[in-house]
Amino acid sequence: MKKLLYPETIVWPELAKRPVKDLQELEPTIRGIFKLVQEQGDEALYQLAEKYDGKRPDALLATPEELATAEYEISAELKEAILQAYSNIQLFHLQQAEQMPIVETMPGVNCWRKSVAIEKVGLYIPGGTAPLFSTLLMLGIPAKLAGCKQIVLCTPPSKEGAIHPAIRYTASLLGIETIVKAGGAQAVAAMAFGTESVPAVSKIFGPGNQYVTMAKQLVTQLGVAIDMPAGPSEVLVMADETADPAFVAADLLSQAEHGPDSQVVLLSTSETIIDQVISEIEKQLQELPREAVAAQALENSMAIVMKSARQMLDFSNLYAPEHLILAIKDLQTIADGVVNAGSVFLGNYTPEAAGDYASGTNHTLPTNGYARAYSGVSLDSFVRKITFQYITPEGLQNIGRTIELMADAEGLQAHKNAVSIRLKKL
Numbered sequence: 001m002k003k004l005l006y007p008e009t010i011v012w013p014e015l016a017k018r019p020v021k022d023l024q025e026l027e028p029t030i031r032g033i034f035k036l037v038q039e040q041g042d043e044a045l046y047q048l049a050e051k052y053d054g055k056r057p058d059a060l061l062a063t064p065e066e067l068a069t070a071e072y073e074i075s076a077e078l079k080e081a082i083l084q085a086y087s088n089i090q091l092f093h094l095q096q097a098e099q100m101p102i103v104e105t106m107p108g109v110n111c112w113r114k115s116v117a118i119e120k121v122g123l124y125i126p127g128g129t130a131p132l133f134s135t136l137l138m139l140g141i142p143a144k145l146a147g148c149k150q151i152v153l154c155t156p157p158s159k160e161g162a163i164h165p166a167i168r169y170t171a172s173l174l175g176i177e178t179i180v181k182a183g184g185a186q187a188v189a190a191m192a193f194g195t196e197s198v199p200a201v202s203k204i205f206g207p208g209n210q211y212v213t214m215a216k217q218l219v220t221q222l223g224v225a226i227d228m229p230a231g232p233s234e235v236l237v238m239a240d241e242t243a244d245p246a247f248v249a250a251d252l253l254s255q256a257e258h259g260p261d262s263q264v265v266l267l268s269t270s271e272t273i274i275d276q277v278i279s280e281i282e283k284q285l286q287e288l289p290r291e292a293v294a295a296q297a298l299e300n301s302m303a304i305v306m307k308s309a310r311q312m313l314d315f316s317n318l319y320a321p322e323h324l325i326l327a328i329k330d331l332q333t334i335a336d337g338v339v340n341a342g343s344v345f346l347g348n349y350t351p352e353a354a355g356d357y358a359s360g361t362n363h364t365l366p367t368n369g370y371a372r373a374y375s376g377v378s379l380d381s382f383v384r385k386i387t388f389q390y391i392t393p394e395g396l397q398n399i400g401r402t403i404e405l406m407a408d409a410e411g412l413q414a415h416k417n418a419v420s421i422r423l424k425k426l
């Protein structure tokens with residue numbers, strides 16, 4: 001982890017860049033995968049699973065038996081934990097449903113808006129290096145609450161050509177039946193174009209590595225919607241002398257272990273805290289089964305000594321982290337100043353891992369600075385807001401002249417006539 005002392009603000013934009021491969025490098029591979037899936041459908045998915053995941057699966061779709069037996073393949077304790085997380089996530093997302101009243105903007109002019117579920121959605125559940133069944137809760141719960149009719153789940157098969165039992169168990173809990181053993185760009189292509197076994201969907205959700213994220217961005221050019229670019233996980237921690245260096249190190253490592261292309265950033269006004277956190281990281285890193293992955297991510301990561309809390313906030317808002325942890329005294333003032341971040345964790349006893357698994361908030365969040373413009377997944381991500389209006393004859397008399405005048409001024413006579421022809425009848 002690189003240590004930087006008081007960098008000039010002029011170099012901040014460079015520091016705020018993520019260590020991602022550029023589009024040019026990935027695009028030819030992804031377009032090649034898209035072409036194969038479009039031309040060969042299911043057969044392409046079999047071939048690509050063999051190439052990238054290690055084995056050609058026996059069947060592309062999980063069977064009802066594979067779903068039914070999952071509950072016997074994981075411990076009772078884990079099932080209980082999944083149910084607790086389910087309940088918290090459901091409770092938090094249920095509150096996001098909104099009911100808009102009918103608004104009478106002028107007498108007889110009635111407007112309203114209704115949330116309508118997207119009918120066909122695709123959920124990508126990462127599984128390349130870790131089976132993220134928690135992501136299935138984060139996507140499946142709001143999809144079900146919204147009322148999506150068709151839910152397709154894609155996840156990479158293991159080296160044995162199977163789907164992890166916790167993913168199968170969670171899918172059963174959610175009542176999701178179409179589970180495809182496909183990962184990476186080929187999964188995104190299958191959900192965008194459809195194959196013999198995989199129905200095409202209107203919107204694709206879910207995080208993933210750079211191949212998945214780039215593939216999702218490319219299918220938007222073909223008319224398929226996506227939730228957001230949710231790529232390699234990242235965290236930025238602001239720590240002052242009230243922080244516990246061991247806690248901060250653990251939080252930084254928790255995101256570093258996601259993948260070699262993850263980035264973690266530590267900001268502090270105290271060089272002593274930074275040195276303590278770095279030595280804690282060295283200690284804790286050795287104990288991790290994913291030490292090699294986390295170590296690679298740490299090579300792309302940095303610890304920066306800043307002049308003031310205000311500077312830390314300014315840098316964080318420029319960086320727009322997926323996760324922001326505040327391990328500082330003045331929690332409320334700094335939290336109020338956050339304008340760019342996916343999800344914020346306040347205080348020494350709020351580990352980011354709580355949001356990853358079970359507190360209730362959604363962990364599918366924008367990375368790579370996209371938090372400047374995108375929100376994380378929520379119930380809203382699974383609905384469209386359709387507007388309706390009903391105008392009475394009296395209402396048209398009230399609003400008609402306004403419309404006629406505006407249409408006239410835009411030189412759009414047919415628009416004006418659509419009102420005038422009615423007014424003449426009244």
Ligand SMILES: NC(=O)c1ccc[n+]([C@@H]2O[C@H](COP(=O)([O-])OP(=O)(O)OC[C@H]3O[C@@H](n4cnc5c(N)ncnc54)[C@H](O)[C@@H]3O)[C@@H](O)[C@H]2O)c1
Nearest residue numbers: 126127128129156183184207208209230232233258364365
């Ligand atoms: N932003 C978020 O909300 C969020 C949430 C959870 C996880 N994540 C991120 O998701 C990612 C999960 O990554 P992962 O790799 O473990 O699983 P993954 O499921 O995203 O990707 C695995 C797939 O990548 C494809 N692939 C791998 N190497 C390839 C190559 N050289 N060419 C073409 N395709 C290739 C393969 O098809 C494989 O099935 C991590 O980067 C993690 O940080 C992000």
Ligand SMILES: N[C@H](CO)Cc1c[nH]c[nH+]1
Nearest residue numbers: 132134135233234356363
């Ligand atoms: N931190 C990830 C989001 O960037 C989510 C996750 C799933 N499992 C563990 N963590």
Ligand SMILES: [Zn+2]
Nearest residue numbers: 233254255356
């Ligand atoms: Zn995580």
